[in-house]
Amino acid sequence: MKGSHKILIIGGVATGPKAAARTRRLLPEAEITIIERGGLVSYGGCGLPFYLSGLVPDLRQLVSTNAGLVRDTDFFLREKNVRVLTRTLAESIDRENRRVAVVDLPTGERRWLDYDRLVLATGAEPVVPAIEGINHWRNVFTLHHPDDAVRIRELIKSKQVRQAVVIGAGLIGLEVADALAGQRIKVTVVEIKDQILPNMLDDDMAVILRREIEQRKVEVLTATRVTALDGDAEGKVRRVSTTRGELEADLVVVACGVKPNVSLAQAAGLALGRTGAIYVNEYLQTSDPVIYAGGDCVENMHLVSREMIYLPLASTANKHGRVIGDNLAGRRERFGGVLGTSALQAFDQNTGRTGLGEQEACRLGYRVVTAVTPSTDCAHYYPMHSGLMVKLVAEAGSGRLLGAQVLGEGEAIKRLDVLATAITFGGTLDTIAKLDLGYAPPFATAIDVAAHAANTARNKAAGLAEGIPVAKVSERLAGGKDVVLLDVRQPEEVEDRGIRDGRVLHIPLGELRQRMREVPRDKEIITLCELGVRGYEAVRILSGAGFPDVKFMDGGLAAWQDTPNSP
Ligand SMILES: Cc1cc2nc3c(=O)[nH]c(=O)nc-3n(C[C@H](O)[C@H](O)[C@H](O)COP(=O)(O)OP(=O)(O)OC[C@H]3O[C@@H](n4cnc5c(N)ncnc54)[C@H](O)[C@@H]3O)c2cc1C
The missing domain is CATH 3.30.390.30 (FAD/NAD-linked reductase, C-terminal dimerisation domain)
Structure with missing residues (x-):
């Protein structure tokens, strides 16, 4: 592509290096430079919780290729012919003259770098809520950069941490809580919303996960706001005040989400979207067509709702990088949007x-x-x-x-x-x-x-059976409703675990046809079993026999949550 050979990329973690690598493969002659204010590039940030837990013993594993090569500046120059300037901050963009002002952080030296095409891969930064003392005490961290993980792990290794508070029960908060709990640290997770993983799960699913977490002796406080942090004479955090009382803590991890890094783009007059992240079109061009942006600094279209959303994920960032690389090489590649598919493993x-x-x-x-x-x-x-x-x-x-x-x-x-x-x-x-x-x-x-x-x-x-969510069943029991919970499991299963309530009637599925007279016809009947399958069959049997109001408990006892009525 004539006239587009000088490519400047700001941000060197996921989107930036991916865009650089793809561009290099397509444009062997292009001059490609990555500017990164940190000391590391192309690291696997998603692996940080596993470094924290010890599952990944060496941080170098997160910055190495699967062939064991460390992805540093030499690697990018040697293997990709991409120049990487680490500890270099991009300060401003002069769109008129197509150049970026950069400062070499160790020396303070300033200069301009020209571009034909610019890529903003500036990512996101952790949200630190305005909580009294949050920036004052030591041993209060976010987990965003490998340096954070190193500091937290050193603290854990020093055996100074007996109790930890994780603020935020999102994806990173739960991964961190799991990593800490696995090292015999007493962990409390405090979440301001009324459920865990509020941006990921519906409340009925969140309740099930919460039960699993609590069974592993991790305390979860939802609908609880952290109001202040307090420390000792040595300047170390010691207490976390919440709207539900005080918690002792030797370590606090703030996991309250991230916000897009948009200051450079904003100062350069580039458009931001509805979510506050950088606006890009389907080719990942910003409002200036020679400037592309991708990864955690941009918003995406949700493929089902067609709404613009902000959902920063590595899976998206890497795809963005590739699409940007294609477009830098003149291929007119579209990035359709996202489904917000996200996953985590914890507890x-x-x-x-x-x-x-x-x-x-x-x-x-x-x-x-x-x-x-x-x-x-x-x-x-x-x-x-x-x-x-x-x-x-x-x-x-x-x-x-x-x-x-x-x-x-x-x-x-x-x-x-x-x-x-x-x-x-x-x-x-x-x-x-x-x-x-x-x-x-x-x-x-x-x-x-x-x-x-x-x-x-x-x-x-199809109207073959009506389900009722476990939460609604709980509500009916707690509200004293005159319902019948028809448990159709085998006697030994019932002995093992069940809902202990006078309104539970136990008739194994195999006996239901013979013992149907025991089931009152004038009441709401909610059938249940372990997984829901036998409950559904019971609904079909009773409906076929003319029972007017029969439902099965959605998800069966496997989805049953701890309430005063549960065992
Ligand atoms: C603990 C943790 C676990 C995660 N787990 C998952 C997961 O399981 N699955 C998943 O999909 N995602 C996960 N993510 C999210 C994923 O890491 C990010 O989506 C991904 O790193 C985004 O890449 P990026 O290149 O867009 O931005 P970033 O990784 O934020 O990189 C942007 C870089 O730009 C640099 N920069 C910004 N401004 C400037 C400037 N002016 N000058 C120079 N440099 C600048 C920053 O220093 C930064 O290094 C996780 C994140 C964390 C922190």
Whole structure:
């Protein structure tokens, strides 16, 4: 491309290096320079929680290729013919003269760098809420850069940390909490919203994950605001005041989300979007067509809602980098948008979501049908099977899948990816139920849980059975409603675990036809079993026998949450 050979990239972690590498492959002659204010480039930030936990023992693993080569300035010059200027801050953009003012941070030396095309890959920075003392005491960290992880790990190694408070129960907050709890540190997670993972899970799924976390002796305080941090004479943090009382802490990790780094773009007069991140078109061009932007500093279009959203993820940042590289080489590549597919592993649970959540879909005006379906990730007789839960959110009527959430010790993310793919290609409950997925006992059940969940939702949509969420069942019990909870499990299962309440009637499914007279016809009947399947069958039996008001508990006891009525 004549006239576009001088390419300047600001930001050297995910988007920047990816854009540089792609451009280099397509434009062997281009002069490519990355400007990075930090000392490291191209590191795996997503691996930081695993370095913190000790699972990744050496930080160099996060900056190395899979062949063991360290991705430093020499590597980029030697392997990619890309010049990387670390500890160099881009201070301003002179769009008229197509140049960027940079300062070499160690020496303070300033100069201009010219560009034909500029890429903004300036990422995001952690949000630090205005809490009294938050910037004052030592041992209060965010986890964003490898330096943060090194400091936290050194503190843990020094055996000075017995109790930690994590502020924020988002993706990073929970990963950090897990990493700390695994090192025998007493951890409390404080979340201002009324559920954990508020931007990721619906409340019914969040409750299940919370139960798993609490079972591992980690305290979770939701709907709780941190009001102040206090410390000792040595300047170290010691106490965290919240709206629900005081917590002792030798370490505080602030995980309250990130905000896009837009100051350079804003000062240069580039347009910001509705979310406050940099506006880009589908070619990832900013409002100045010779300036591209991608990764955590830009907003994206949600492929289901068609709304602009801000959801900073490495998966998106890397794709952006590649698309930008293509466009720098003149290929006119589009970046369509995102489904917001995100995943995390914490407390032995694989958790993920894609597309819209139920509450979000309702807010957008969709009429939805949902299914919460527990199952095993492979044949129940296969020794290594584990449980998992799938929630589907589909549009009532068309059956179009709008979103999915998964959770469990089992292979949940495989299902998430299948469902993300289905949404991308306009999949409906009908097509998902009939997907030709791979099956052998070590990998799945003969009808995979994703298809099973689709069938449950189809049954509901077809009026074959009405489900009721566990939260509603709890409400009915707590509110003293005269309902019958018909537990159709085997006696030994009931002994093991169940809902202890006088309104529970136990009739195993195999005896239901003979003992139907014991079930009152004039009351609301809610059937339940462990996973929901037998509960559904019981609904069919009772409905067929003319019972007017029968529902099954969505997700069965596997989705049951701890309430005063639960065991
Ligand atoms: C602990 C943690 C866990 C994560 N886990 C996941 C995960 O599991 N999955 C997932 O998809 N995502 C995850 N993420 C998010 C992911 O790391 C980011 O989405 C990704 O790093 C974004 O890449 P980026 O290049 O756009 O921005 P960044 O990684 O933020 O890099 C931008 C760089 O630009 C530099 N810069 C900014 N302004 C200037 C300037 N004026 N001059 C010079 N340099 C500048 C910054 O110093 C920074 O190094 C995680 C993030 C963290 C912190």
